[in-house]
Amino acid sequence: xxxxxxxxxxxxxxxxxxxxxxxxxxxxxxxxxxxxxxxxxxxxxxxxxxxxxxxxxxxxxxxxxxxxxxxxxxxxxxxxxx
Amino acid sequence: xxxxxxxxxxxxxxxxxxxxxxxxxxxxxxxxxxxxxxxxxxxxxxxxxxxxxxxxxxxxxxxxxxxxxxxxxxxxxxxxxxxxxxxxxxxxxxxxxxxxxxxxxxxxxxxxxxxxxxxxxxxxxxxxxxxxxxxxxxxxxxxxxxxxxxxxxxxxxxxxxxxxxxxxxxxxxxxxxxxxxxxxxxxxxxxxxxxxxxxxxxxxxxxxxxxxxxxxxxxxxxxxxxxxxxxxxxxxxxxxxxxxxxxxxxxxxxxxxxxxxxxxxxxxxxxxxxxxxxxxxxxxxxxxxxxxxxxxxxxxxxxxxxxxxxxxxxxxxxxxxxxxxxxxxxxxxxxxxxxxxxxxxxxxxxxxxxxxxxxxxxxxxxxxxxxxxxxxxxxxxxxxxxxxxxxxxxxxxxxxxxxxxxxxxx
Numbered sequence: 001x002x003x004x005x006x007x008x009x010x011x012x013x014x015x016x017x018x019x020x021x022x023x024x025x026x027x028x029x030x031x032x033x034x035x036x037x038x039x040x041x042x043x044x045x046x047x048x049x050x051x052x053x054x055x056x057x058x059x060x061x062x063x064x065x066x067x068x069x070x071x072x073x074x075x076x077x078x079x080x081x082x
Numbered sequence: 083x084x085x086x087x088x089x090x091x092x093x094x095x096x097x098x099x100x101x102x103x104x105x106x107x108x109x110x111x112x113x114x115x116x117x118x119x120x121x122x123x124x125x126x127x128x129x130x131x132x133x134x135x136x137x138x139x140x141x142x143x144x145x146x147x148x149x150x151x152x153x154x155x156x157x158x159x160x161x162x163x164x165x166x167x168x169x170x171x172x173x174x175x176x177x178x179x180x181x182x183x184x185x186x187x188x189x190x191x192x193x194x195x196x197x198x199x200x201x202x203x204x205x206x207x208x209x210x211x212x213x214x215x216x217x218x219x220x221x222x223x224x225x226x227x228x229x230x231x232x233x234x235x236x237x238x239x240x241x242x243x244x245x246x247x248x249x250x251x252x253x254x255x256x257x258x259x260x261x262x263x264x265x266x267x268x269x270x271x272x273x274x275x276x277x278x279x280x281x282x283x284x285x286x287x288x289x290x291x292x293x294x295x296x297x298x299x300x301x302x303x304x305x306x307x308x309x310x311x312x313x314x315x316x317x318x319x320x321x322x323x324x325x326x327x328x329x330x331x332x333x334x335x336x337x338x339x340x341x342x343x344x345x346x347x348x349x350x351x352x353x354x355x356x357x358x359x360x361x362x363x364x365x366x367x368x369x370x371x372x373x374x375x376x377x378x379x380x381x382x383x384x385x386x387x388x389x390x391x392x393x394x395x396x397x398x399x400x401x402x403x404x405x406x407x408x409x410x411x412x413x414x415x416x417x418x419x420x421x422x423x424x425x426x427x428x429x430x431x432x433x434x435x436x437x438x439x440x441x442x443x444x445x446x447x448x449x450x451x452x453x454x455x456x457x458x459x460x461x462x463x464x465x466x467x468x469x470x471x472x473x474x475x476x477x478x479x480x481x482x483x484x485x486x487x488x489x490x491x492x
Contacts, residue, residue, distance in 0.1 A: 015147075017147060018147050018148070019145050019146065019147030019148070020147075035291065040151075040212055040215075041151075041211075041213040043211040044150075044210065044211055044212070044425070047207065047208060047211075050207075
């Protein structure tokens with residue numbers, strides 16, 4: 001799965017969980033500062049990503065994922081498939 | 083009596099009769115019924131399949147992402163609160179002078195049940211991170227206070243089916259005590275689900291008139307056999323008269339007083355002597371500076387249970403004495419069903435509109451009044467309420483909670 005495919009899927013997840021339009025979910029965007037996503041919604045996004053990509057995102061890793069790009073990199077390294 | 087007179091400047095509701103207050107009020111005046119037979123699969127095996135669902139689904143009003151993080155009772159609360167606030171003209175008030183008191187009788191029970199199913203079927207890590215803020219009994223007021231940026235205090239008095247009225251009584255006290263100038267008050271409830279229906283049916287509290295659902299909620303009628311579970315919310319904006327007049331706000335009615343008592347009689351059954359209920363009504367009149375013969379109208383709690391309606395009639399006689407027979411009594415649960423923790427707020431809102439329009443709604447389904455009730459029950463058609471009369475609205479809750487609110491004309 002390409003980084004772009006991952007980004008597109010992540011945008012859909014963020015929009016479903018928070019109502020934030022998917023086109024604002026860009027690699028440089030900080031979840032906290034740019035998208036105003038709180039810690040509870042972040043947990044929900046992580047859970048939805050786990051289900052969508054069939055991957056595990058441990059809490060210790062989740063706390064390090066500050067930007068959309070961080071999540072895309074994490075998922076790409078995990079070798080996720082659509 | 084306090085010098086800080088409190089008036090009602092905004093009303094909102096979402097109920098089995100309509101998605102806003104005016105459509106609800108039109109439905110009540112027309113004698114409409116919100117009761118239906120539940121056709122959903124989950125209801126098929128229940129002993130009682132009657133309920134009064136909200137006329138407008140929150141999903142058609144709120145965006146999907148909001149729905150995900152709010153229990154249905156919070157969704158109703160938010161919808162009613164927004165309407166009330168907008169109806170009041172969106173008062174300009176410092177956040178530190180704006181309070182919220184909003185109750186639910188049961189809270190986020192549907193979320194509890196849904197998340198428990200997820201826990202069992204998909205495991206602990208799939209339980210929603212929003213579960214706790216959705217199930218907490220203060221969830222509705224928390225959502226409302228956040229929406230309005232209310233910082234004078236957010237409170238959620240819980241007293242079963244008296245909760246909505248208690249919220250209004252507490253809002254009145256909050257303003258009188260000088261803690262706020264404006265308070266958004268109300269109640270919400272959303273428990274039309276198999277477990278609460280089974281549980282209320284187990285208490286033999288629900289009507290089982292499946293063959294005639296629109297005739298199921300029939301307060302004070304000889305054939306009454308229990309209440310109909312409703313859902314929805316109602317909200318009122320309480321404000322000092324000074325604050326309301328300074329901004330030129332339209333005033334529906336004056337919240338002149340409130341009275342509260344408790345039965346200490348039984349965990350669920352009403353006191354057949356109506357002592358606590360009578361005390362609450364007398365206390366509301368005293369608090370409002372009213373004598374019994376000032377009162378021309380009463381919106382009864384009257385849920386359509388055999389024992390509760392009689393106990394309320396006896397309690398009225400305790401409070402009003404010989405004047406009881408001169409009070410035009412309505413019971414609007416005959417139309418709306420019983421919204422539990424939202425009922426008191428909805429009936430307070432209806433009472434304000436009764437005073438505004440000088441029109442008392444008729445009690446639906448009152449075909450054959452119970453001879454033991456002995457009240458002046460408004461039936462068949464609406465009745466004109468003479469100008470200058472005060473009105474009371476009663477709410478009683480399982481646990482023996484008694485609340486009466488007293489309103490006068492604007």
